[in-house]
Amino acid sequence: MSAVRFRLNGVEMVVDTDPDRSLLDVLRAELGLTGPHFGCGAGECGACHVLLGNRAVASCDTPLWSVADKHVTTVEGLGNAERPHPLQRAFIAEQAMQCGYCVSGILISAAALLKQNPSPTDMEVRAALDRNLCRCGSHNRMVRAVLRAAREMAAP
Amino acid sequence: MSTSPAPKLPVSLAANPRLSSWVEFAVDGQVTVSPGKVEIGQGIVTALAQIAADELDVDLSRVQMVRTSTAASPNEGVTSGSLSIQQSGRALRQACAEIRQIFLDAASDRLGVDSGALDIKDGTISGPGNVSTSYWELASEVSLDREATPAVQPKPASQRALAGQSVQRLDIPDKVFARPRFIHDLVLPGLLHGRVLRPGIAGAQLRELSDDGARVASGVVAVVRDGNFVGAVSETENGAEAAIQALRKSATWSSFITLPDENDLAAFLKSQPVDSTVIDTRRSARTGAAVRTIRRQYLRPYVAHASMAPSCAFAQWDGDRVRVWTHSQGVYMLRADLALVLKLPVENITVEHVEGAGCYGHNAADDVALDAVLLAKAVPGRPVRVQWSRADEMTHAPFGAAMAIEVEADLDADNEIVGWRHAIWSNGHTARPGRATQPALLAATEIADSFPRMISTNPPSANGGGGDRNSVPPYDFPSWTITSHRLLTMPIRTSALRTLGAQGNVFAIESFLDEIALERGEDPLAFRLRHLGDARARDVIRKAASRANWKPPRNDGVGHGIGFARYKNTGAYCAVVAEVEGAENIRVRRLSIAVDVGEAINPDGIVNQIEGGAIQATSWVLKERVRFDRAGITSNSWTGYPILRFSEVPLVDVDVIQRPEIEPVGAGEAAHGPVTAAIANAVFDCLGVRVRSLPITRDSLIAAMEA
Numbered sequence A: 001m002s003a004v005r006f007r008l009n010g011v012e013m014v015v016d017t018d019p020d021r022s023l024l025d026v027l028r029a030e031l032g033l034t035g036p037h038f039g040c041g042a043g044e045c046g047a048c049h050v051l052l053g054n055r056a057v058a059s060c061d062t063p064l065w066s067v068a069d070k071h072v073t074t075v076e077g078l079g080n081a082e083r084p085h086p087l088q089r090a091f092i093a094e095q096a097m098q099c100g101y102c103v104s105g106i107l108i109s110a111a112a113l114l115k116q117n118p119s120p121t122d123m124e125v126r127a128a129l130d131r132n133l134c135r136c137g138s139h140n141r142m143v144r145a146v147l148r149a150a151r152e153m154a155a156p
Numbered sequence B: 001m002s003t004s005p006a007p008k009l010p011v012s013l014a015a016n017p018r019l020s021s022w023v024e025f026a027v028d029g030q031v032t033v034s035p036g037k038v039e040i041g042q043g044i045v046t047a048l049a050q051i052a053a054d055e056l057d058v059d060l061s062r063v064q065m066v067r068t069s070t071a072a073s074p075n076e077g078v079t080s081g082s083l084s085i086q087q088s089g090r091a092l093r094q095a096c097a098e099i100r101q102i103f104l105d106a107a108s109d110r111l112g113v114d115s116g117a118l119d120i121k122d123g124t125i126s127g128p129g130n131v132s133t134s135y136w137e138l139a140s141e142v143s144l145d146r147e148a149t150p151a152v153q154p155k156p157a158s159q160r161a162l163a164g165q166s167v168q169r170l171d172i173p174d175k176v177f178a179r180p181r182f183i184h185d186l187v188l189p190g191l192l193h194g195r196v197l198r199p200g201i202a203g204a205q206l207r208e209l210s211d212d213g214a215r216v217a218s219g220v221v222a223v224v225r226d227g228n229f230v231g232a233v234s235e236t237e238n239g240a241e242a243a244i245q246a247l248r249k250s251a252t253w254s255s256f257i258t259l260p261d262e263n264d265l266a267a268f269l270k271s272q273p274v275d276s277t278v279i280d281t282r283r284s285a286r287t288g289a290a291v292r293t294i295r296r297q298y299l300r301p302y303v304a305h306a307s308m309a310p311s312c313a314f315a316q317w318d319g320d321r322v323r324v325w326t327h328s329q330g331v332y333m334l335r336a337d338l339a340l341v342l343k344l345p346v347e348n349i350t351v352e353h354v355e356g357a358g359c360y361g362h363n364a365a366d367d368v369a370l371d372a373v374l375l376a377k378a379v380p381g382r383p384v385r386v387q388w389s390r391a392d393e394m395t396h397a398p399f400g401a402a403m404a405i406e407v408e409a410d411l412d413a414d415n416e417i418v419g420w421r422h423a424i425w426s427n428g429h430t431a432r433p434g435r436a437t438q439p440a441l442l443a444a445t446e447i448a449d450s451f452p453r454m455i456s457t458n459p460p461s462a463n464g465g466g467g468d469r470n471s472v473p474p475y476d477f478p479s480w481t482i483t484s485h486r487l488l489t490m491p492i493r494t495s496a497l498r499t500l501g502a503q504g505n506v507f508a509i510e511s512f513l514d515e516i517a518l519e520r521g522e523d524p525l526a527f528r529l530r531h532l533g534d535a536r537a538r539d540v541i542r543k544a545a546s547r548a549n550w551k552p553p554r555n556d557g558v559g560h561g562i563g564f565a566r567y568k569n570t571g572a573y574c575a576v577v578a579e580v581e582g583a584e585n586i587r588v589r590r591l592s593i594a595v596d597v598g599e600a601i602n603p604d605g606i607v608n609q610i611e612g613g614a615i616q617a618t619s620w621v622l623k624e625r626v627r628f629d630r631a632g633i634t635s636n637s638w639t640g641y642p643i644l645r646f647s648e649v650p651l652v653d654v655d656v657i658q659r660p661e662i663e664p665v666g667a668g669e670a671a672h673g674p675v676t677a678a679i680a681n682a683v684f685d686c687l688g689v690r691v692r693s694l695p696i697t698r699d700s701l702i703a704a705m706e707a
Helices: A023-030 A086-093 A103-116 A122-128 A139-154 B011-015 B044-056 B084-111 B172-176 B237-250 B265-269 B331-342 B365-376 B390-395 B502-520 B524-530 B535-547 B603-623 B672-687 B698-706
Strands: A002-008 A011-017 A049-052 A055-058 A071-073 B031-033 B063-065 B119-121 B124-127 B131-134 B192-197 B205-208 B220-226 B229-234 B252-254 B274-282 B292-300 B312-318 B321-326 B349-353 B384-387 B403-411 B417-426 B480-487 B558-566 B573-582 B586-596 B651-656
Touching: A011 A023, A023 B237, A049 A103, A055 A103, A086 A103, A086 A139, A086 B172, A103 A122, A103 A139, A103 B172, A122 A139, A139 B603, B011 B084, B031 B044, B044 B063, B044 B084, B084 B119, B084 B124, B084 B131, B192 B237, B192 B365, B220 B237, B220 B365, B229 B237, B229 B365, B265 B292, B265 B403, B265 B417, B292 B502, B312 B365, B321 B331, B321 B365, B331 B349, B331 B365, B365 B384, B403 B502, B417 B502, B502 B524, B502 B558, B502 B672, B524 B535, B524 B558, B535 B558, B535 B573, B535 B586, B535 B651, B558 B672, B573 B672, B586 B603, B586 B672, B603 B651, B603 B672
Parallel strands: A002 A071, B031 B063, B192 B384, B321 B349, B417 B480, B586 B651
Antiparallel strands: A002 A011, A049 A055, A049 A071, B119 B124, B124 B131, B192 B229, B205 B252, B220 B229, B274 B480, B292 B403, B312 B321, B312 B384, B403 B417, B558 B573, B573 B586
């Protein structure tokens, strides 16, 4: 056991646990955040994506120790019903899902993209989401939603 | 008065006639609606809320949809087969129509106004002279604890305000804001975590096992062994995982089962003992003389459900009663199977639904529920959450059955089709729980007091069939014989996958039609229209063709193909034009789709279902095939079982033909068959290569060129 300190959704955290545990396990089991989802445990599906700084990473194969002193953002940290992130608004507007299990990870990948590239093309959105799997076939709606959010964020 | 035959109740309402089991006004200002169908990402809960709000004349925001549970909900069997709108929707519409009338009559008594003079707006019932009351004011004096009758007619289509509107889905805000909604995110007091050990080889028998390592893993409170069923329960998820790893290291397995040759599935399927059924025959007097016969064989591999979420369930024992939380598609059916395994009366078991990820048919949702029940038995009083691993989800859940399909056409001297034969060799397409005297759950085959593995069967043709689904051609050929050979052996476990046999059969029929049209030098669109009398079929085909500007001039490396089917031959009509680009790999650029589901309750919901089905079918066609060697399933990860990615997804353009006067049918499975065929036909148009074995990959293209 040892304490790992990091910022989670803007709040300073100290977690006293086995630092080899996966970030996903700690977020869900210790910190009660159910936004990041377990999909494969091998970093192959994107359902557990979180922002590490400005990058989307798979939290299922990120050990807790590796986020020490870094900024972690989960989908809960993007926004909520009272103060939604433009991406969250756009996913509702475009009804961009069927089952929605992959959506929290996809919102994170999209948020990482928009931080680096505020006005992406359709192809750039697809490239940025290529590590995220969706089994329901909602891809095109999600791409439309990301483009809608980008437009909204660019508007004066 | 007109005299028409006595109206009948919709099937689901006849089976669950108590009005109060569907609708209640117990909470002021709210309408509580309890359907027996469950949300699996298809938007059914929203569509049903629309129907109830419309018929009762209340605002949609007042409708509270209750999760299905064996404790209270109407028993509507399983949420499958694109039947929820037909079954639950019709039942709810009829129940709400009667409930509305019951309240109008009660209001009439209270207000002293003829019920015909009363009107309902957002639940407020008012009449001439500013008199008014409401559902909620009257609720205490109106009992809905009575049997439904068919006496009241639901509103005509023209008077529905919400049906036909693309209202936003009720479940989406929770999913976007990560408010716990999935079963995976459920938290219960005193929760324990369970995991089950399953080996990578088929038909494995446990020879040796030591639980020494598992017992010392973190927080472990129980290690369970019952025959070949092995699991562990811990205070933490990590502890349960560690215990399973230790058990895995100590376990020795043996097996006497050999799986088929994955590269010669047709030979395997056609060499097994079968139960053969003639599905349909037609003989017409106008049959001309056949001068030659063309024969082709098409193959669909085993296809995985491959849900994004590993299956998950919770169970908690209290004495000889157990409560189960599940994302099963049929809570009553699961309960029936649990009762068989546990040898308990069904009354001792409560099964309630909590949303899971999309399942696309019978995946491991039910299996993991029995796992949880068996593990929770070791820790009475405490709830146990069990979640499968990705590898187990990809190897131990049932698969969609492989199919070998032989189609023959007799052609006359003018190359017109005068005879048609279609034969299917396939395992049955369903082994769902709750339908037999033996359970269909995986662990039931593993425990010491075990049950044999249930061999999959096919639903009757009247219900859409299974392996034979969509095998009867929609075209007016003068004669045909359709035969289904269902395998009586099942080395690879199969059960219901979206569309059952329809994807394979439509692929075969529509590919073969194109082959014959080419022989004739006839445009495949014209050829189809010439053989279709059904106006709705012709409409969707013409609409899809016009959206795709059929047939665009040929460009190098680009091809177009068409596919059509009416799902189950009784459901939604769907026509597709695919545009593909062929180089080293096939890329599907665009799918132009027209669909007719009758009344479209939520048009955007239908477009969403069709888009999703089309993209999933593209994934099946271009990528998917369960891989195995002689010992076991080898495609046990997303690397081993790749699916279509964002950069590979085609544009999908969907046109819904609205027919508000025609009873609605489901949209979830309408696109798979037509999309499959349209892609295969477009690949031929593009490359001149006819691929008859799915998936259409670089390897199968090369194999087809060499054949």
